[in-house]
Amino acid sequence: xxxxxxxxxxxxxxxxxxxxxxxxxxxxxxxxxxxxxxxxxxxxxxxxxxxxxxxxxxxxxxxxxxxxxxxxxxxxxxxxxxxxxxxxxxxxxxxxxxxxxxxxxxxxxxxxxxxxxxxxxxxxxxxxxxxxxxxxxxxxxxxxxxxxxxxxxxxxxxxxxxxxxxxxxxxxxxxxxxxxxxxxxxxxxxxxxxxxxxxxxxxxxxxxxxxxxxxxxxxxxxxxxxxxxxxxxxxxxxxxxxxxxxxxx
Amino acid sequence: xxxxxxxxxxxxxxxxxxxxxxxxxxxxxxxxxxxxxxxxxxxxxxxxxxxxxxxxxxxxxxxxxxxxxxxxxxxxxxxxxxxxxxxxxxxxxxxxxxxxxxxxxxxxxxxxxxxxxxxxxxxxxxxxxxxxxxxxxxxxxxxxxxxxxxxxxxxxxxxxxxxxxxxxxxxxxxxxxxxxxxxxxxxxxxxxxxxxxxxxxxxxxxxxxxxxxxxxxxxxxxxxxxxxxxxxxxxxxxxxxxxxxxxxxxxxxxxxxxxxxxxxxxxxxxxxxxxxxxxxxxxxxxxxxxxxxxxxxxxxxxxxxxxxxxxxxxxxxxxxxxxxxxxxxxxxxxxxxxxxxxxxxxxxxxxxxxxxxxxxxxxxxxxxxxxxxxxxxxxxxxxxxxxxxxxxxxxxxxxxxxxxxxxxxxxxxxxxxxxx
Numbered sequence: 001x002x003x004x005x006x007x008x009x010x011x012x013x014x015x016x017x018x019x020x021x022x023x024x025x026x027x028x029x030x031x032x033x034x035x036x037x038x039x040x041x042x043x044x045x046x047x048x049x050x051x052x053x054x055x056x057x058x059x060x061x062x063x064x065x066x067x068x069x070x071x072x073x074x075x076x077x078x079x080x081x082x083x084x085x086x087x088x089x090x091x092x093x094x095x096x097x098x099x100x101x102x103x104x105x106x107x108x109x110x111x112x113x114x115x116x117x118x119x120x121x122x123x124x125x126x127x128x129x130x131x132x133x134x135x136x137x138x139x140x141x142x143x144x145x146x147x148x149x150x151x152x153x154x155x156x157x158x159x160x161x162x163x164x165x166x167x168x169x170x171x172x173x174x175x176x177x178x179x180x181x182x183x184x185x186x187x188x189x190x191x192x193x194x195x196x197x198x199x200x201x202x203x204x205x206x207x208x209x210x211x212x213x214x215x216x217x218x219x220x221x222x223x224x225x226x227x228x229x230x231x232x233x234x235x236x237x238x239x240x241x242x243x244x245x246x247x248x249x
Numbered sequence: 250x251x252x253x254x255x256x257x258x259x260x261x262x263x264x265x266x267x268x269x270x271x272x273x274x275x276x277x278x279x280x281x282x283x284x285x286x287x288x289x290x291x292x293x294x295x296x297x298x299x300x301x302x303x304x305x306x307x308x309x310x311x312x313x314x315x316x317x318x319x320x321x322x323x324x325x326x327x328x329x330x331x332x333x334x335x336x337x338x339x340x341x342x343x344x345x346x347x348x349x350x351x352x353x354x355x356x357x358x359x360x361x362x363x364x365x366x367x368x369x370x371x372x373x374x375x376x377x378x379x380x381x382x383x384x385x386x387x388x389x390x391x392x393x394x395x396x397x398x399x400x401x402x403x404x405x406x407x408x409x410x411x412x413x414x415x416x417x418x419x420x421x422x423x424x425x426x427x428x429x430x431x432x433x434x435x436x437x438x439x440x441x442x443x444x445x446x447x448x449x450x451x452x453x454x455x456x457x458x459x460x461x462x463x464x465x466x467x468x469x470x471x472x473x474x475x476x477x478x479x480x481x482x483x484x485x486x487x488x489x490x491x492x493x494x495x496x497x498x499x500x501x502x503x504x505x506x507x508x509x510x511x512x513x514x515x516x517x518x519x520x521x522x523x524x525x526x527x528x529x530x531x532x533x534x535x536x537x538x539x540x541x542x543x544x545x546x547x548x549x550x551x552x553x554x555x556x557x558x559x560x561x562x563x564x565x566x567x568x569x570x571x572x573x574x575x576x577x578x579x580x581x582x583x584x585x586x587x588x589x590x591x592x593x594x595x596x597x598x599x600x601x602x603x604x605x606x607x608x609x610x611x612x613x614x615x616x617x618x619x620x621x622x623x624x625x626x627x628x629x630x631x632x633x634x635x636x637x638x639x640x641x642x643x644x645x646x647x648x649x650x651x652x653x654x655x656x657x658x659x660x661x662x663x664x665x666x667x668x669x
Contacts, residue, residue, distance in 0.1 A: 033556075037502060040560060053312045053338075056400055056419040057450045057469050058565045061506045064448055068502060 031076075034069055041066045253656035255643055259323040259331065262647040265293055265654055266333055267661055268318025272302040274335055274388075276346065277663075293663050297346055299388040302337040314339050320405050322414070324427075332391070334414060338401040341416055343392035343427065352382040397423050397433045404454045410461040417454035417466060420447075424478075436484045437466060437476065452510050452567075459519045463488075467524060471508030475535065491533055493540045503555040503564065511567035516576040517648075523579055525570040528552060530581050530591070545591045545598065548583050550621040550632050563637050571646045582641025585630065586657045587617055603641060603655045603662040613667055 041062050251269035258265050265277040278296035305314040316337055324332040330347040355377045359365050400418035407414045415436070416423050422437035437454075441447055450469045457463035462478045474487035495504065507527035515522045516532075521542070524531050528549060531541035547568075551558060558564040563584075570581040582588045583600070591598045600617045608614060620629040643656040651666035 034502075037556070037559075044562075052315065053310070053401070055565070057452060057509070058562075060447060060450050061469055061509060061565070064505055065502055068505070 034073070038066060038069045038073075041069070252659050253643060253661060254317050254319060255321050256645040256654050256656045256661070257321045257323060257333075258645050258647055258654065259333075260325050260648060262649055262652070264296065264323070264331060265645070265663070266321045266323065266335075267654075267656065268301065268321050268335055269659075270315075270317045272300055272304070272316030272318060272337065274299055274301045274318060274321065274333075274344070277661075297386040297388055299344070301335045301342060301344065302340065305339070319402055322405050322407050324407055325411055327411075334405050334407065336402050336405050336416065339395070339398055341394040341402070341405060341425075342390050343394075344388050345391045346386060346388045349385045349387060350382060351379045353377045354380050392427065392430050394425055394430050394433065397425075403452060404466075406454060406456045406464065408456045408461050409459055413461075415454060415456060415464060417451050419450040422451065422454055422464075422466060422484075434482070436478065436482070438483065438485060453513045455513055455515055455522075457519055458515050458517060465513055465515070465522060467510035467513040469509040470505060471510055471526060473510065473513060473522070473524060473533070489535070489538050491538045491541075493531070499552075501555065503559060506559070506564055507555065512569040514570060514572060516572050517574065518576055521576070523570055523572065525568050525581055527564060527566075527568075530570050530579060532579070532593070543593065545579070545589075547581055547589055548587075548619070550619055554632065558637070561637065563640075566640055567642060568640075569643050571644055573646045573651065574649045578646075580644050580646060580653060582644055582655070584637050584640050585635040586639040586641060587619075588641045588644055588655055601664075603657045603660075603664075604639075605660075608662065608664075614664065 044062050045059065045066070251271040251273065253267050253269050255268040256265070257267075263279045265279075267275050267277075269275070274297075275295060276297045277293040279291040279293050282291050301318055302316040304316045306312075307314055314337065318335050318337060320334075320336050322334045324334070324343075326332075330345050333344050333346070335342055335344060354361065355375050357366075357371060357374060357377075394416070398416065398418040398421070400420050402416055402418050404417040405414060412428075413424055413426050416425065416433075417437075420438065420440040421435055423433040424436045425433045437451070439449065439451060448470075452467050452469055454464060454466035457465075463475065464478070465473055465475045467473045471492065473491040475489035475491070476484035477488045478484060480486075480488065495508075510524045510526050512525040513522060520535060522533050522535060524533065524541075525547075528551060529547055530545045532543040532545075533541045555564060568582050570579060572579055577594055578590055578592050580588060580590045586602050586604045587600050588603060589598060589600050600619070601614045602608070602617050615628075618626075618629045619635070620626065620631045625631050639658060641655055641657055645654045647653065653664050655662045655664065
């Protein structure tokens with residue numbers, strides 16, 4: 001992913017940016033960088049589920065980074081607390097990655113441009129959000145940096161920067177989008193309770209960091225995506241059932 | 250050739266073992282010095298190759314277990330045969346490597362090709378004779394230590410008593426006896442009751458070279474714990490705790506990740522230990538816990554690139570480090586096929602490159618330099634031109650002489666001091 005000869009600023013020029021830019025301009029820039037780091041970390045955590053048993057050290061380090069960012073965001077007051085749904089705790093055990101996979105490519109393409117969590121909050125309550133909070137925030141806010149990132153990183157080679165960042169994001173989303181809801185079943189035939197172990201740990205960690213309050217699949221009731229979501233829902237309910245059996249045995 | 254994942258000299262330095270991603274072990278042997286060519290030092294040639302580990306499938310978790318060899322450790326030589334331990338993520342194996350250069354001929358009960366002779370044909374007794382044959386090096390697995398690790402094994406270390414060894418995974422360390430494969434003792438367990446509270450893992454562990462009751466283990470938070478097995482059966486409480494206080498001025502979101510220790514090695518003397526984190530190598534005096542006695546910057550120019558290195562996952566690369574035989578120098582790898590050596594006495598350091606283009610046989614390596622900013626001088630490489638796919642993670646130093654082995658992805662380079 002690292003392209004030779006490419007100069008990135010990102011956090012790398014953090015101190016410089018805060019020093020040289022005038023007051024107001026500096027702060028949102030840092031917030032955006034922090035936001036993009038958070039998004040990147042979440043994507044990394046979710047991606048590592050899909051391969052062979054993920055590297056525990058790496059997962060722990062990324063999760064700690066996420067927690068650190070969120071602690072800082074909470075202190076800054078930029079973090080909007082979202083009320084936990086009644087099923088919040090149970091739904092935290094849901095497979096985070098399955099929610100991404102469950103969403104149709106149309107939904108993902110529709111990911112809203114969300115500059116900050118405050119706006120996102122409103123969208124969610126407006127019932128426009130689908131799937132879990134975590135994935136929504138990940139998907140939409142990762143798409144946000146595609147536009148915002150260019151502002152931050154436009155020091156040198158802005159086109160290249162955008163292109164490369166976008167390319168790596170595209171790669172990530174390509175693998176996710178290729179899994180249409182109809183192939184969810186095929187996908188889950190390979191998944192078993194080991195998924196749960198990792199996810200319980202990782203989503204648990206994320207819950208400690210006041211991250212997702214997944215409303216889970218119970219609220220998958222919007223008529224616009226009824227077919228895809230109900231497919232997902234039934235598949236996942238089946239999976240739950242199977243997993244229960246496996247875990248108990 | 251597959252990607253090399255571990256490199257290790259044996260105690261005499263005559264043998265050099267490498268393990269690769271495909272589960273193979275290749276052992277090189279140093280040739281005896283040739284009297285007709287007194288100026289050519291012994292070269293290393295392939296001595297034995299064998300498949301140590303095969304890919305496995307964990308049916309309970311539906312996950313593959315990689316056959317990649319994570320570590321090789323030699324046992325001290327006690328007879329004509331050589332023994333080494335090799336491990337992948339889950340299973341440790343003890344291998345015996347022995348030479349066979351004689352063959353017995355003239356058996357009474359069987360033919361030369363091994364078939365049983367017809368009893369009626371045996372009319373006379375004869376004594377079998379040993380006849381020389383072409384040297385054959387055989388490797389056979391003598392012990393298999395399995396099913397003791399839930400998480401991925403990152404370290405093995407043979408104890409100075411030559412009877413026991415430890416194996417460490419992300420959360421636990423087990424003590425084994427070399428003769429016993431169906432039992433191991435858990436001596437460290439940092440798994441929290443609730444996995445959601447997990448914030449720290451074990452990254453490396455090693456026995457003290459002389460005190461068979463002492464071992465250390467490093468963590469992902471940049472700390473090292475020294476434990477004494479005499480104090481209790483379960484060494485969850487350390488005897489010594491080594492941690493350098495953080496420099497608040499250089500704190501960033503990546504501080505913890507770059508402080509994670511990827512390797513820990515005792516000095517041969519047993520007085521010091523060395524730790525490798527992402528940007529530096531630190532030498533610790535075992536008698537001083539609050540800070541290292543020496544710190545060497547490996548590639549400080551990467552500090553301003555941490556965000557990119559986080560994005561492409563390079564920040565999680567685990568570099569190893571090693572001491573020379575007299576503990577006067579240390580070596581570790583970097584990117585772009587560069588490796589660094591530091592002289593502890595003169596405080597001089599050098600950067601060298603392990604690549605085909607820059608190392609013809611018998612040619613002297615040219616020191617390399619990375620340009621960190623401003624005008625790039627001739628022969629310097631700018632940080633942005635570094636190839637982060639060419640990483641040197643594994644290096645080894647001959648226990649006595651100035652011979653080093655450097656693994657650059659799937660190539661092994663052996664360098665030695667220039668002959669005067």
